[in-house]
Every structure is written in structure tokens, then in C-alpha cells.
Amino acid sequence: MDIKQILQGALNASNAGEHERALDLCRAALSQDQKRTESWRLFGLIQQQLANFPEAATAYRVALDLDPDDQEASHQLELIRKQAFQKSIYFGNVVVLTLLPYYLNLFKHTVQQGPFRGMLYYDEAFSPATPAAAYDIISKLTGWYEVELHPWLQEACLNHYDVVINVGCAEGYYAIGMARCLPQARVYAFDIDENAQRICRKGVQLNGVADRIEVVGLCTPERLQQVTQGQRALMIIDCEGCEKDLLNPDRAPALADCDIIVECHDFTDSSITSTLMERFGKTHQIDRVIQGPRDPNALTLFHDMHELMRWLVLCEWRPKTMHWLRLKSLQ
Numbered sequence: 001m002d003i004k005q006i007l008q009g010a011l012n013a014s015n016a017g018e019h020e021r022a023l024d025l026c027r028a029a030l031s032q033d034q035k036r037t038e039s040w041r042l043f044g045l046i047q048q049q050l051a052n053f054p055e056a057a058t059a060y061r062v063a064l065d066l067d068p069d070d071q072e073a074s075h076q077l078e079l080i081r082k083q084a085f086q087k088s089i090y091f092g093n094v095v096v097l098t099l100l101p102y103y104l105n106l107f108k109h110t111v112q113q114g115p116f117r118g119m120l121y122y123d124e125a126f127s128p129a130t131p132a133a134a135y136d137i138i139s140k141l142t143g144w145y146e147v148e149l150h151p152w153l154q155e156a157c158l159n160h161y162d163v164v165i166n167v168g169c170a171e172g173y174y175a176i177g178m179a180r181c182l183p184q185a186r187v188y189a190f191d192i193d194e195n196a197q198r199i200c201r202k203g204v205q206l207n208g209v210a211d212r213i214e215v216v217g218l219c220t221p222e223r224l225q226q227v228t229q230g231q232r233a234l235m236i237i238d239c240e241g242c243e244k245d246l247l248n249p250d251r252a253p254a255l256a257d258c259d260i261i262v263e264c265h266d267f268t269d270s271s272i273t274s275t276l277m278e279r280f281g282k283t284h285q286i287d288r289v290i291q292g293p294r295d296p297n298a299l300t301l302f303h304d305m306h307e308l309m310r311w312l313v314l315c316e317w318r319p320k321t322m323h324w325l326r327l328k329s330l331q
Contacts, residue, residue, distance in 0.1 A: 003029045007042055014046050022046050037067045044076060053080050092312050096138060099313060103138050106301070113143030115153040116177030120206050125171040125199055138313040140173055142299065145316065148289045152261055152326050157181040159259075162231040166190065167219045167246065168238035172200035178236070179209040185234075186212055188227055190219035221251035229254040236261050241268035244275050249283070256283040260327040267320045276325060284327040291322045 010025035026043040033039070044059030057080050063073040104123070111119040121141065139145040161182055166175040167190045175189035187209070191197055197215050204213045224235070224246070235258055237243050243262050249255045260280075264273045277286055296302045296310035305313075 003032055003036060003039065006032075007038060010042055010046070014042075014049065019046055019050050035066055037063045037070055037073070040066070041070065041073050041076075044073065048076065048080065053084060056080060089317070092315065093317075095309055095312050096315075099309065100137060103141060103313075107141050109141075111141055111143050111177075114145075114147070114150055115157060115181060116173070117143055119173075119177050119180060120203070121171075122202060122206055125203060136316045139316055142301075142314070144294065144314055145173065146324075147294070148292050149261060149324060152287075152289075153178075153181075156234055156259070156261075159234070160232065161185045161234045161259075163188070163228055163233040165219075165224065165227060165233060165235045166237075167235070168240065169200050169215070170196050172203040172215075174236045174238075175200065175213060175215075176203050176207050176209060178234070179204075179213050180207060183212075187214070189213055189215045190217065190223075191215075192218050219246060221246060221248045225252040225254050228252075228258055233258040234261075235259070238263045241265040241272070244269060244272045247276060247279070249279055255280075257329050257331045258327075259329055260284075261324060262327070263322060263324050265322075273323070273325065276327070280327045283331070284329055287326040287328070289324050289326075291318065 006025050006029040010022045010029065013019075013022035013025060023043070023046055026039060026046060029036070029039045030043065040059045040063040044056045044063065047053075047056035047059060057077060060073040060077040060080070063070050064077065067073075104121075109121045109123075111117055111121070121137070125137070136145060156178070162185060164175070164178045164182060164185045164187045166178070166187065169175045169189035169191045172189060175187050179185065179187045189197075189200055189204075191200065194217070197217065200215050201210075204210050204215065219239075227233075228235075233254075237246065237260065239246060243264065247255060247260065247262065262276065264276070266272050273288075280286060294311075294314045296305075296314050302310045302313070
């Protein structure tokens with residue numbers, strides 16, 4: 001029986017649900033000639049149907065090595081990559097959630113390091129049923145969350161701001177943290193999700209800053225103008241791609257006098273960073289910081305943890321390498 005007949009038999013067996021027989025026939029074809037791309041491609045397809053993704057990926061990779069123009073092998077390999085990526089995120093999140101009770105107890109619900117050291121969390125903030133459970137809570141509890149911003153935050157804590165605005169407050173990490181660091185400041189915590197607002201309010205009460213934080217919904221340029229005009233203000237903005245619309249000096253002239261830390265979501269709109277730099281180039285000193293590395297081995301608390309888990313608990317689950325701008329008013 002020639003190879004074409006063997007492969008046809010393998011395909012027929014696969015279509016009939018006889019996957020093991022189909023694999024045996026593919027192996028027979030490969031034993032005769034290991035340089036036929038169709039043999040490797042069919043072998044990969046059958047392994048993929050059996051959810052043997054590493055074996056399938058290897059087979060497709062060999063097919064592409066033999067024929068870099070094999071579009072079907074390339075397409076199937078990309079599908080496997082996407083499936084594996086989604087599963088890795090899911091199981092990574094599961095691992096983090098299973099570790100939360102232990103670290104909540106170990107840390108006594110308290111942020112351990114960084115500019116917000118001593119800030120208190122409570123159990124509901126970590127529930128997967130809430131939008132605030134972004135699976136980066138252990139990173140926040142350690143005080144390593146967005147560590148790139150720490151120098152800017154520490155500098156901000158030495159200034160006498162009248163107002164702090166946090167857009168995209170979630171469970172209140174920045175809003176509550178800055179309220180604790182700046183006891184003279186009025187804080188506005190904006191989030192469009194009502195559940196996040198509810199959770200943030202509980203954190204506000206727990207940390208004893210309810211008299212100075214207003215938790216509200218949608219933020220607009222006009223609202224920013226209202227709460228910052230005539231005030232020395234700091235803004236911390238993380239609004240998932242809406243920052244270009246929000247930070248518009250034409251609609252909120254008072255922005256010229258504000259210091260702003262903004263996370264730029266250029267993967268949603270590639271013009272965000274360039275637009276903000278153009279808008280504020282004449283009124284602000286502009287600094288940029290790119291997402292940097294994490295070293296979980298530096299924390300003795302993690303030394304007895306499996307290496308994979310050590311990295312997972314400090315993971316912030318970002319879709320791409322992120323960056324932030326600090327717009328420091330020249331006024």
C-alpha cells in the first residue's frame with residue numbers, strides 16, 4: 001500500500017471516530033517517508049481532535065519546517081496557540097484564587113509594602129463575582145502592583161494636592177491609597193461599574209477615609225473641569241482606552257494646571273499616546289515609563305512556593321507590554 005492510500009485510510013478512520021487506528025496509519029506513513037508534509041499535517045489534525053495539543057503542535061511545526069508555505073498547518077498551529085493561551089490564563093487565575101485565602105490570612109488583609117503600605121482590604125474585594133477581582137490582588141497586597149509608578153506616587157505624596165481624581169477606581173487601590181497618603185485632599189473615585197462602586201465604598205469605610213472620598217460613576221471632561229478648577233489636583237487615570245476622550249483640554253481647560261498619571265491603552269487605539277503628548281506638550285513636563293520586570297524571588301515569603309506559582313501571583317495579566325505617562329504641570 002503506497003503512502004497516499006495509507007493517508008486516505010487514516011483520514012477515513014479519523015472521520016469514523018477511529019482515532020487510534022488513524023494515528024497508527026499516520027505513523028506507518030511517516031515510517032516510509034518523514035518528509036511528506038501531508039503526513040505530518042494529518043497526524044497533527046488527529047492529535048488535535050484528541051486534544052493532544054503538544055503532539056499536534058509538534059506535528060504542525062514539522063510540516064511548516066518542511067514547507068513554510070503550508071497555510072493549513074500554519075492556521076491550525078495558530079488555533080492551538082490561541083487555545084493554549086486561553087487555557088493558561090484560566091488555570092493561572094484558578095491558581096491565584098486558590099492562593100488568596102492563605103495570603104489574606106498571612107498578610108492580615110493589609111498591603112505590605114510600597115506607598116500604600118498599611119491599606120486594608122476585605123474579603124468581598126477578592127470575590128470572582130466582582131469586577132474588582134482582577135486576579136492581581138496578591139500583587140496589590142504585596143505592594144508590588146504597578147511598581148513602575150512607585151517613584152511618581154512617592155513624589156506625589158510629598159505634594160499638597162487639594163484634589164485627587166482616580167478614574168477607573170475598581171476596588172479602590174489608588175483612590176483609598178492616595179487618600180491615606182494625602183490627608184488634606186478631597187478624593188473622587190470614578191468607575192462606571194456600580195458593583196465596583198459598592199466594593200470601593202466598603203473599602204473606603206474600612207480604611208476610615210469616608211469623609212474625604214466621593215465614589216461616583218461616569219467621568220467626563222466637564223466633570224473634571226468642575227472638580228479641578230482652581231484646585232491643585234492630581235489625576236490617576238486607568239479607563240481602558242477612553243483616556244484620549246477624557247483628557248481633552250479643549251473641553252476641560254483646567255487640565256493645564258493638573259498633574260496626571262495615565263495608563264495608555266494603545267492596543268485599543270494606536271494614537272492615544274501621541275495624541276496626549278501633543279495636547280499636553282506645551283503645558284506639561286512629560287515622562288514615560290514602560291512596564292518592567294518582576295522578581296518574585298526577591299520576596300522571602302514566596303521562597304517555599306513552586307516557581308510557576310511565584311510568577312503567577314505577581315502577574316498583572318496585561319494583554320501587551322504597557323506604559324504610563326506622567327504629565328506634570330508647568331504652571
